[in-house]
Amino acid sequence: MRWAVFAACAILLLSPLACAEDSDGDGYDDPTENYTVWDGADAYPNNPDVHEPVFSTGCDPPVATLDLGEPVTFTCTIGNEGPIGLNVLIDVKDDVHLRDQFDPAYYDINQGDNLELQVTLSGLSEGVAMANLRIFARANSTASHTIDLPIEVTGEEWEGMNSHSEGTNPPDISFINRLLDDFSKWLTEHTPWEFNSSNAGLIILLGALGLFGTVRLYRARNIWHRNMEQKTTSDLRTEERFDAIRRGGKHEHHIEPTIPSSPEVIIRRKD
Numbered sequence: 001m002r003w004a005v006f007a008a009c010a011i012l013l014l015s016p017l018a019c020a021e022d023s024d025g026d027g028y029d030d031p032t033e034n035y036t037v038w039d040g041a042d043a044y045p046n047n048p049d050v051h052e053p054v055f056s057t058g059c060d061p062p063v064a065t066l067d068l069g070e071p072v073t074f075t076c077t078i079g080n081e082g083p084i085g086l087n088v089l090i091d092v093k094d095d096v097h098l099r100d101q102f103d104p105a106y107y108d109i110n111q112g113d114n115l116e117l118q119v120t121l122s123g124l125s126e127g128v129a130m131a132n133l134r135i136f137a138r139a140n141s142t143a144s145h146t147i148d149l150p151i152e153v154t155g156e157e158w159e160g161m162n163s164h165s166e167g168t169n170p171p172d173i174s175f176i177n178r179l180l181d182d183f184s185k186w187l188t189e190h191t192p193w194e195f196n197s198s199n200a201g202l203i204i205l206l207g208a209l210g211l212f213g214t215v216r217l218y219r220a221r222n223i224w225h226r227n228m229e230q231k232t233t234s235d236l237r238t239e240e241r242f243d244a245i246r247r248g249g250k251h252e253h254h255i256e257p258t259i260p261s262s263p264e265v266i267i268r269r270k271d
């Protein structure tokens with residue numbers, strides 16, 4: 001029995017939870033450094049009527065109408081109305097008609113502070129959609145607060161899709177079209193046929209390919225000629241060496257051992 005009392009005392013001394021206070025007596029312990037509102041503490045430790053965190057929120061614009069691919073950015077403000085600083089998780093629950101470009105993250109909101117967030121969504125398919133900005137102030141619990149973001153998505157393609165697409169814009173090639181237009185006009189004026197910009201483009205393409213082929217052929221011929229000249233030069237040198245050997249046939253010890261003996265040399269040896 002003594003051991004049981006001792007163990008109970010030890011647990012009381014060692015466990016900080018056992019010493020927690022419930023100042024307002026509503027059944028929720030006051031928050032401490034090791035036991036926060038996120039863990040389940042009383043968000044209003046001195047008010048017996050409230051224990052859950054309370055937020056004031058608003059988003060601008062309140063509603064939106066989007067074309068397909070068109071983005072909208074809501075500016076949302078989240079205020080902590082309670083007397084205790086909070087750590088919250090904020091995410092966006094999107095809709096089948098929407099694409100969500102908001103990354104969930106944790107935020108600290110001190111007592112009386114307002115947090116401002118940019119929430120971007122874009123139209124994915126036609127329909128009436130509802131996205132929700134959700135604020136989680138308790139671990140392993142449903143959202144403490146939800147902000148509705150009603151959005152209607154039309155069936156129209158967004159006109160700004162090409163000029164405002166994500167990432168880097170494609171290079172401006174309008175000058176090529178203008179050049180092709182000018183060239184097709186020039187061809188129409190100076191030839192008996194009528195050209196449009198596609199014909200002109202095709203002619204330029206064929207011309208470029210022809211020029212490229214001609215340059216390659218010219219280079220190939222040049223290389224061939226150079227090789228042939230080199231070959232001729234080396235042949236001539238070989239001939240000269242043989243001639244020299246033949247002329248100097250009397251001095252046999254000067255004949256290079258690698259050079260094969262010509263019949264003339266063999267005949268002279270017999271002399």
Ligand SMILES: [Ca+2]
Nearest residue numbers: 024026028042
């Ligand atoms: Ca309490």
Ligand SMILES: [Ca+2]
Nearest residue numbers: 044047048050
């Ligand atoms: Ca309370």
